[in-house]
């Protein structure tokens with residue numbers, strides 16, 4: 072894991088002092104409310120429906136146990152005893168008091184954490200693959216790139232007053248788990264024909280009210296040219312991105328309105344004028360950062376663990392958990408383990424202080440003191456010895472963290488919706504809970520297989536519904552909450568936006584509608600196809616037909632009831 | 634108007650004039666809109682003048698003037714409109730050695746960024762200067778001692794300092 076040196080340490084401390092000063096200058100009237108707002112946002116402080124919300128950066132989703140223990144302490148001392156992991160691989164506290172925020176920031180700095188640029192019209196927290204450094208299909212670990220971008224984007228003098236927020240994601244793997252096609256910039260580490268490592272650069276993806284898949288603006292960018300090229304993209308966007316309409320201000324709109332070709336030409340023109348070597352990171356610096364992400368000292372182990380196999384044979388629960396939640400590790404004898412923060416009936420992404428402490432102990436003891444946050448609001452223990460799995464499972468179970476549903480229909484992403492969010496038009500969390508209850512039966516979930524459902528409580532799409540295999544969007548229609556259902560969305564290398572199945576439906580009909588969609592899938596499915604593979608093959612038509620039949624049956628029922 | 638530089642408030646040597654007639658009536662350095670720059674230069678060859686232009690101006694439109702003028706004032710319509718920062722970078726890149734002025738309702742918290750992007754001074758409306766006096770600007774400028782980005786500001790970036798430290802070790 073990356074560790075701060077004296078420069079990083081000083082930077083974060085000074086940033087805390089700077090923010091403390093900004094709060095004081097707001098209180099003494101030097102800063103107006105309008106001026107203070109972007110300053111507090113750039114430090115992760117939102118004003119929400121009921122209170123302030125503080126968003127803490129978890130750069131590329133990597134944390135250690137000391138950091139999680141500190142988050143537990145903050146949750147207990149300054150919040151209501153829990154925190155909320157988000158789809159940006161961040162952590163949010165929903166109830167801090169303004170006066171406590173500078174102190175919270177000090178405590179975070181003690182464990183090398185901050186809230187810098189977790190909101191506001193600037194380059195946001197960089198996200199990455201939760202299985203970075205673990206996955207077998209990796210060209211190179213994406214985290215050194217992500218850390219370099221974290222540093223480069225922190226208080227960038229030119230790019231802190233962009234037209235709109237700007238999100239960058241990096242992956243180093245063939246299979247895209249970082250959703251790079253729906254980010255403002257997506258970077259994919261790849262090798263060219265000569266075997267050199269570089270990046271494919273994708274610009275202009277995004278969700279929100281105008282969802283778009285990003286465009287490849289550079290097939291291959293040599294690795295050492297990264298920062299200068301990013302500077303060129305950012306400068307074109309900062310100069311030319313729309314500022315007349317906040318809903319058209321993201322770079323995706325600029326790319327769309329300018330045209331892909333012309334946008335690429337403008338970036339290349341700007342890039343040609345830059346003096347790369349004066350901007351790019353020195354090679355030694357890139358290597359210094361990369362060294363922090365070297366693999367931990369694994370034991371040489373056989374790939375098959377007798378201990379685990381025997382334990383699985385007598386403990387069906389452990390067996391199910393391992394089957395569902397483990398991810399193949401490149402090191403023999405190890406696995407990466409997903410911890411779904413999705414107990415049936417719980418709030419997706421919520422974690423109590425007690426769970427944080429228990430989990431910190433587990434990560435420290437069994438995973439080289441490291442864990443990851445995923446964009447599906449789950450956690451990952453990246454390096455668990457297979458021999459240790461029975462003990463890890465028992466410890467997770469004791470902490471209420473052993474849900475064996477990673478990737479299944481009950482592993483739902485949901486935004487805060489009406490429960491917390493000032494912009495919401497509908498509930499989101501209770502819908503997730505109702506669906507999870509409907510499909511609570513383990514055997515049924517297993518039979519359905521991998522099926523990511525994503526729910527947003529308004530068109531801003533924080534729950535990424537456009538890229539859910541099933542997407543649910545909560546709107547308001549005639550004073551009632553109304554839910555639109557899509558299928559076929561995909562955030563991976565097969566990036567696609569979901570298609571609407573038909574008219575919106577009432578909240579209480581959502582679980583049954585999902586059941587109807589699942590029935591269509593099971594009827595259409597060929598061989599071992601997953602839900603999304605079936606939709607990709609059949610297209611949305613059979614699902615539309617099934618959905619229409621469902622709506623008609625509902626209409627008949629409600630008439631019968633009258 | 635208050636004019637602030639890195640080391641404190643300074644007098645404005647330039648007089649603003651919006652039309653060519655007004656500009657020609659001024660004694661001493663004058664600050665005029667970009668649109669009348671050619672006309673003014675023709676009428677007053679060799680006179681010291683500056684041009685003002687919005688942050689949205691394409692660099693191609695300013696470039697031909699850069700050799701002739703002593704000052705470029707980039708107008709910020711609002712403190713949160715960052716276009717002026719990128720335009721300053723582009724102008725500085727053309728080798729412009731005159732004064733680069735950020736003009737508009739900027740806030741003290743942007744001072745360090747403005748200087749790092751190549752601005753020499755900030756021209757504030759009086760209402761802003763009353764709320765955020767010069768001392769706040771000078772203090773805000775120094776809240777962060779280091780920056781990560783190579784190519785910005787005067788001193789070396791953190792990345793460059795690390796490299797130098799390792800080479801020296």
Ligand code: HEM
Nearest residue numbers: 157158159277278279485486487491492493494531532533
């Ligand atoms: C509760 C307070 C929240 C508010 C007021 C809020 C507001 C917004 C708004 C206005 C947008 C749309 C921006 C745009 O593209 O124009 C947005 C996007 C987004 N939000 Fe939130 N949000 C909140 C909470 C969350 C949470 C808890 C998450 C994570 C689960 C989240 C994740 C996202 C993401 C990932 C996007 C970007 C979608 C994209 O790529 O365009 N937000 N949010």
Ligand code: SF4
Nearest residue numbers: 486492495528529533
């Ligand atoms: S999608 Fe809408 S309701 Fe949900 S968190 Fe975002 S802004 Fe709020």
